[in-house]
Amino acid sequence: MNLYSSRLRKIRVSHDFSQEYMAMKLGITLSAYSKIERGKTELTISRLVQIAEILQFELPQFFESEPTTLVEDPIKFGYGLVTRAEFIQQADKLNLLERQLSDILSKLPQ
Incomplete structure (x- = not known):
């Protein structure tokens, strides 16, 4: 698999499109x-x-050596070069950390 074919796959997966x-x-x-x-x-x-x-x-962004994102609006079109599953996994971790921090803060004296 070359760099560009790998990018295509990641973008397709980020849109939840099948082959x-x-x-x-x-x-x-x-x-x-x-x-x-x-x-x-x-x-x-x-x-x-x-x-x-x-x-x-x-297309110009697709050929950049270090593309940061291949979509203008990641909320509307996908998650750039991160798959949806990877994005959800990271969001779940952040939510857990936020709850844990909230619990710790609630136990501190005012």
């Missing part, structure tokens, strides 16, 4: 799309433009 959905939207087989994400198929510019439209990311 089947992407293949259907692109008018190709599941196998053909899977090969794109595994870096087994040469990705053409026209195909990448189609994928960018479906996943709603900007």
